[in-house]
Amino acid sequence: MKCPFCGGNKTRVIDTEKEEDTRVHRRRMCVQCGKRFNTDERPLLNYPMIIKKDLTRQDYNREKLMRGIRIACAKSPVSIEKIEGIVEEIERELQMQGKNEISSRTIGDMVIARLKTIDQIAYVRFAIVYLQLDDLLSLRNEIDRLLSENKMEELNEV
Numbered sequence: 834m835k836c837p838f839c840g841g842n843k844t845r846v847i848d849t850e851k852e853e854d855t856r857v858h859r860r861r862m863c864v865q866c867g868k869r870f871n872t873d874e875r876p877l878l879n880y881p882m883i884i885k886k887d888l889t890r891q892d893y894n895r896e897k898l899m900r901g902i903r904i905a906c907a908k909s910p911v912s913i914e915k916i917e918g919i920v921e922e923i924e925r926e927l928q929m930q931g932k933n934e935i936s937s938r939t940i941g942d943m944v945i946a947r948l949k950t951i952d953q954i955a956y957v958r959f960a961i962v963y964l965q966l967d968d969l970l971s972l973r974n975e976i977d978r979l980l981s982e983n984k985m986e987e988l989n990e991v
């Protein structure tokens with residue numbers, strides 16, 4: 834930890850205060866210039882690498898995921914808050930799983946599981962964009978899957 838005043842490398846912790854489990858406040862003093870400053874230390878969140886359909890790897894990109902869902906939900910009654918909620922839930926799940934790599938398909942499924950209950954048209958649109966369903970057959974498979982799951986739910990309700 835470098836001193837923000839003189840750039841000196843030696844600082845001494847003079848007080849530590851845990852605010853939450855995930856956050857530590859420290860008061861430090863620079864050995865060189867004697868000035869004091871606070872630090873707010875929190876763990877860096879690691880997201881898994883995303884393995885795309887063509888097997889190339891990409892960093893997890895929150896904006897990209899948001900954009901995909903936003904496009905899918907255009908002209909539908911799904912609010913931005915709801916979309917942010919979906920992304921936050923997925924990020925929490927990724928943190929908990931703690932994997933190094935995850936396929937875009939798996940993330941897509943996480944979105945789909947949530948979109949499906951909110952807006953089915955948005956769900957199909959999302960499948961086209963994010964899962965790169967670029968042919969009618971794989972699109973039909975998605976819709977068939979959705980329809981058969983709907984049927985299952987109806988049967989369960991009876």
Ligand SMILES: [Zn+2]
Nearest residue numbers: 836839863866
């Ligand atoms: Zn200093």
